[in-house]
Amino acid sequence: AQSVTQLGSHVSVSEGALVLLRCNYSSxxxxxxxxxxxxxxxxxxxxxxxxxxxxxxxxxxxxxxxFKKSETSFHLTKPSAHMSDAAEYFCAVKGQAGTALIxxxxxxxxxxx
Amino acid sequence: DTAVSQxxxxxxxxxxxxxxxxxxxxxxxxxxxxxxxxxxxFLKIMFSYNNKELIINETVPNRFSPKSPDKxxxxxxxxxxxxxxxxxxxxxxxxxxxxxxxxxxxxxxRLLVL
Numbered sequence: 001a002q003s004v005t006q007l008g009s010h011v012s013v014s015e016g017a018l019v020l021l022r023c024n025y026s027s028x029x030x031x032x033x034x035x036x037x038x039x040x041x042x043x044x045x046x047x048x049x050x051x052x053x054x055x056x057x058x059x060x061x062x063x064x065x066x067f068k069k070s071e072t073s074f075h076l077t078k079p080s081a082h083m084s085d086a087a088e089y090f091c092a093v094k095g096q097a098g099t100a101l102i103x104x105x106x107x108x109x110x111x112x113x
Numbered sequence: 114d115t116a117v118s119q120x121x122x123x124x125x126x127x128x129x130x131x132x133x134x135x136x137x138x139x140x141x142x143x144x145x146x147x148x149x150x151x152x153x154x155f156l157k158i159m160f161s162y163n164n165k166e167l168i169i170n171e172t173v174p175n176r177f178s179p180k181s182p183d184k185x186x187x188x189x190x191x192x193x194x195x196x197x198x199x200x201x202x203x204x205x206x207x208x209x210x211x212x213x214x215x216x217x218x219x220x221x222x223r224l225l226v227l
Contacts, residue, residue, distance in 0.1 A: 038154075041223075043221050044205075049215060100146055100161055103157070105155055
């Protein structure tokens with residue numbers, strides 16, 4: 001069975017500061033991990049995904065995430081936050097073909113000027 | 114050129130009514146999904162169809178019935194609506210090439226049951 005845990009339901013940063021959103025996973029098979037972003041009243045947009053090709057994954061809008069098997073983590077980072085990054089961020093895991101994404105509970109990112 | 118579209122975007126209705134939500138994707142994908150996002154923003158899979166065949170059917174009340182007339186469409190019909198059905202319902206699609214295939218989400222349908 002697969003699951004993800006997002007530590008911190010709400011993260012607040014200042015514009016220009018480092019963004020770090022935490023995600024830990026549990027999986028009985030090699031996991032495939034995803035980060036999605038949801039802007040207010042919109043659908044989910046893929047930021048990046050880990051597919052075992054490389055442990056450091058670069059995504060859109062300057063975000064990246066590093067897969068660490070020893071720590072069962074897939075934390076999302078961005079060096080410098082923009083006001084436009086304020087949104088809900090979801091980590092998700094998928095273990096097998098034909099199964100659905102299993103989502104974490106989400107982290108709300110607030111960015112202040 | 115919307116990839117995954119849903120109608121309606123907002124739906125306000127009374128308890129006990131029957132309603133449908135429609136989803137269409139123009140990406141040529143063979144797999145479609147319905148997810149429910151509750152008031153705490155938690156997302157959970159409800160159903161999935163692959164080439165019009167039901168492949169995932171989570172523990173969902175049988176008042177919810179999905180229907181896929183073709184692989185580009187997946188509709189959700191809800192009978193006897195209850196207050197607890199109020200949520201945002203997202204449709205998604207993917208190409209079943211492998212476990213790492215990306216799911217593309219629609220804009221959501223915000224259902225409010227009064």
